[in-house]
Amino acid sequence: MTLSSPLLLVIGLLVTAALIAAAVTVSRRRKAALIAAGVAIPGKRRGGLGFGTGLTIAGVAVLAVAAAGPVAMVPVPRASGTVMLAVDVSNSMAAEDVRPNRLAAAQQAARAFVQAQPETVDIGLVAFEQGALVTARPDRDHSVALRAIDRLRITGGTSLSAAILASLSAITGRQVAIGPGGSVPDIGYWPSATIVIFSDGETQGDENVEQAAQVAQRAGVRIHTVGVGTTAGATVSVDGYRVQTALDEQTLTMIARTTGGAYHPAGDAAQLAGIADTIDLRLTVSDEPLPLAGAFIAFALVLLTGGAVLTVFRTGRVI
Numbered sequence: 617m618t619l620s621s622p623l624l625l626v627i628g629l630l631v632t633a634a635l636i637a638a639a640v641t642v643s644r645r646r647k648a649a650l651i652a653a654g655v656a657i658p659g660k661r662r663g664g665l666g667f668g669t670g671l672t673i674a675g676v677a678v679l680a681v682a683a684a685g686p687v688a689m690v691p692v693p694r695a696s697g698t699v700m701l702a703v704d705v706s707n708s709m710a711a712e713d714v715r716p717n718r719l720a721a722a723q724q725a726a727r728a729f730v731q732a733q734p735e736t737v738d739i740g741l742v743a744f745e746q747g748a749l750v751t752a753r754p755d756r757d758h759s760v761a762l763r764a765i766d767r768l769r770i771t772g773g774t775s776l777s778a779a780i781l782a783s784l785s786a787i788t789g790r791q792v793a794i795g796p797g798g799s800v801p802d803i804g805y806w807p808s809a810t811i812v813i814f815s816d817g818e819t820q821g822d823e824n825v826e827q828a829a830q831v832a833q834r835a836g837v838r839i840h841t842v843g844v845g846t847t848a849g850a851t852v853s854v855d856g857y858r859v860q861t862a863l864d865e866q867t868l869t870m871i872a873r874t875t876g877g878a879y880h881p882a883g884d885a886a887q888l889a890g891i892a893d894t895i896d897l898r899l900t901v902s903d904e905p906l907p908l909a910g911a912f913i914a915f916a917l918v919l920l921t922g923g924a925v926l927t928v929f930r931t932g933r934v935i
Contacts, residue, residue: 617908620685628680635673668926675919682912690906697808698754699733700783701726701761702742704815704844706774708861711816713850714888719770722814722844725888726765729812730758732892740786741765745772746820748782773820776813776871777828780839783811784832792831798823800830807836812895813871816845817864825867829874838877840895841868846883 619625703726709719730739740754741764752764777794784792787809795801811832819825832839849862869879880895882888 617686617688620687622684625680625684628683629677632673632677632680635676639669639673668923668929670923671919671926672923675916675923678912678916678919682909682916686908686912688906688908690904697810698738698740698787698806700740700742700754700786700809700811701729701765702744702748702779702783702811702813702815703765703768704745704774704779704813705743705768705770706745706772706818707770707854707859708774708816708818708852709844710770710852711845711850711861713846713848714844714883718816718844719768721882721888722842723765723768725842725844725882725891726814727762729892729895730761730765733758740783742779742782742786743768744775744779744782746775746778747772748775748778750782750786753786774815774818775822776815776817776819776867777822777824779813779815780811780825780828780832780871784835784837787811787837788835794824794827794831798827800827800834803831803835805836809835809837810877811837811839811875813839813841813868814844815841815868816861817841817843817866817868818861819864819867825871826874829871833875837875839871839875840877840880841872842880842882842888842891843868844882844888 703719703722705719709717709722711718714721726741733739735756735758738754738756739752739758739761740750741752741761743749743751743764751767752761755761781792781794784803787806788803790803792801792803829839843863843865845861845863847863847865849860851858851860853859863883865879865881871877872879878895880891882891
């Protein structure tokens with residue numbers, strides 16, 4: 617416990633000491649007067665300060681502590697840290713096996729996720745296809761991420777490794793890349809960060825997905841993956857050709873398990889709408905100041921009231 621105004625405590629304790637001295641003096645004079653009147657016997661203890669007076673003085677002492685502004689630092693668990701949403705905007709996200717199409721459904725789920733998060737969470741957005749672009753850097757102003765989600769448009773191929781590495785770059789504030797020969801770099805430890813990928817999981821010649829997931833795993837960053845689409849799949853038109861596309865749950869599951877996250881299947885819009893409730897963010901414990909003056913004042917009032925009542929019953933006087 618700390619005090620915001622220690623000087624007030626010193627002054628209050630001096631006042632309490634003065635009250636004790638005054639009470640002792642009054643008690644001795646009263647006893648001397650009773651002895652002189654033949655009511656009390658010399659040498660015999662009688663009454664002392666009295667329990668009522670003691671309670672009253674104790675109440676003043678507690679008020680002195682309250683006036684000093686006591687504050688306790690209490691550990692409070694809360695969701696905090698950084699969350700990067702990575703949304704697939706590749707051509708396959710135009711498939712309509714999830715209505716109205718995969719991208720529109722993913723956007724709806726991403727918006728719901730952002731709106732469900734507390735203000736203590738920094739949220740950013742990565743749009744990815746063959747490459748990846750950080751369209752909203754992590755910020756507690758969640759409206760920035762929401763506007764970036766609304767601007768997403770379909771284009772290009774798919775690279776899940778690019779999505780992971782771009783998200784890690786936004787988290788760490790520096791460029792993260794796979795080393796020569798597929799070596800996994802050490803980017804430090806970021807246990808309060810989480811990546812949530814919305815994708816159908818289909819990749820085109822992406823050889824670094826597993827290595828990218830290992831970078832996140834070494835950094836303590838969990839990745840949750842959300843499968844957008846169905847395993848039955850659908851066809852999409854790409855450059856005048858009809859192409860079959862289907863949900864790749866195996867790749868999305870591998871990414872999540874490698875990093876300690878979870879894969880969340882979402883085969884229809886209803887499942888996607890509730891995805892925010894199925895992803896648990898990490899709880900961190902931080903010390904929050906808890907003012908204790910109110911509790912001390914309440915206790916002081918109990919003591920003062922008790923002292924006044926006992927004094928009235930004992931002497932017939934309030935003082």
